[in-house]
Amino acid sequence: MSFDRRELLRYGLLSAAGAGLTSLLGCGPKVSAPASKLAPVRDISGQWSLRAVAAEHRLLTGFAVDPERLKDHRCASLVKQQASIIVPENAMKWGALRPARGRFRFDQADTLLTFAEENHIRLRGHTLCWHRDLPAWVTAINSADDARNQLVEHIQTVVSRYAGRMHSWDVVNEAVEVKDNRPDGLRNSPWLQTIGPDYIELAFQTARMADPAALLSYNDYGMEDETYDAEQKRSAVLLLLRRLKARNVPIDAVGIQSHICACAQYGAGLQRFMARVREMGLQIFLSEMDVKDREVNRQDPRRDTVVAQTYSQYLNLALAEPAVSAVLFWGVDDGQSWLRYEQGSDEQARPLLFDRLFLPKEAFYAVRAAMEARSEIVRTSL
Numbered sequence: 001m002s003f004d005r006r007e008l009l010r011y012g013l014l015s016a017a018g019a020g021l022t023s024l025l026g027c028g029p030k031v032s033a034p035a036s037k038l039a040p041v042r043d044i045s046g047q048w049s050l051r052a053v054a055a056e057h058r059l060l061t062g063f064a065v066d067p068e069r070l071k072d073h074r075c076a077s078l079v080k081q082q083a084s085i086i087v088p089e090n091a092m093k094w095g096a097l098r099p100a101r102g103r104f105r106f107d108q109a110d111t112l113l114t115f116a117e118e119n120h121i122r123l124r125g126h127t128l129c130w131h132r133d134l135p136a137w138v139t140a141i142n143s144a145d146d147a148r149n150q151l152v153e154h155i156q157t158v159v160s161r162y163a164g165r166m167h168s169w170d171v172v173n174e175a176v177e178v179k180d181n182r183p184d185g186l187r188n189s190p191w192l193q194t195i196g197p198d199y200i201e202l203a204f205q206t207a208r209m210a211d212p213a214a215l216l217s218y219n220d221y222g223m224e225d226e227t228y229d230a231e232q233k234r235s236a237v238l239l240l241l242r243r244l245k246a247r248n249v250p251i252d253a254v255g256i257q258s259h260i261c262a263c264a265q266y267g268a269g270l271q272r273f274m275a276r277v278r279e280m281g282l283q284i285f286l287s288e289m290d291v292k293d294r295e296v297n298r299q300d301p302r303r304d305t306v307v308a309q310t311y312s313q314y315l316n317l318a319l320a321e322p323a324v325s326a327v328l329f330w331g332v333d334d335g336q337s338w339l340r341y342e343q344g345s346d347e348q349a350r351p352l353l354f355d356r357l358f359l360p361k362e363a364f365y366a367v368r369a370a371m372e373a374r375s376e377i378v379r380t381s382l
């Protein structure tokens, strides 16, 4: 017996959407999800792959990977099968590229670009300017001129090396921190302390000159949920983007990291934020998606279901925004997720689309269904 594919996938989406989520977590009213009658198509290759379904709906999709991870052939073949875009999890950060002042190490980054090009996958660069993963010789810099020269030299050298071959660059990452209490909302980062607030503009201008073809993005976290903190963060990021646009700074996109949580609410705040970003003429990337599932009881066999439903709820909302053009997951399989060793170090974390044996989880099918339903969502939301 055969079922219509769109119908099956849409059913997957409908059965996973919203209703049962809060009750499974024990943090909302008890509402049961409708009983699933039809299972989604289990084939994940070819036309059923994430990259194929995403392409049908004007999206690029893929994962954060590093060359080390690709040595596992199971990981490499999944990436080839599923991804139309990848991003280095760490290989293009200062920590990996800059062993010493005046020196660059490109082996890992080059390996990733070769892998991407050989497999017709786009590469997104991450990240040219961040307050973390800076080598000690950078954090020791204390003169404005030195900091400025180092930032410019770094961006010119790295971006021009790969010019014409990159999909995009995260030029500046996580530059906003409301809790640092500055009127401009900027984080009191090493770059801000040495160069001043203009470091952001300097980074974008330098990147554009070095590669006019790559999309240039500002990337940040904490803008996703319905809390007061997230609303403050969204306002501060919009303020920054408006300042950059008013000064004709070359910026093309905003990365919303999307490290989301199984117990949070997502809704109108994110929708409004994305609409404002679109009105500024910017694209949106959901750039580092995963689901923190610490709150879900370890023994609960429905843990994977809750993660899948969180993906559904978030993507149904976010993909309704036409400016969203890429969705990237922060890792391929649960076994390698950064949530195992950072952000509360949860050894049992199951935040991604594939399990430790590289088998697709419910989350995979939920994500594919949300992408599959996109045209309809975008049409009805316009």
Ligand code: XIL
Binding pocket: 089, 090, 173, 257, 288, 338, 342
């Ligand atoms: C994380 C990596 O996943 C870890 O392996 C590394 O130890 C620290 O950085 N936001 C970002 C990413 O922009 O660069 C971070 O990646 C996760 C949070």
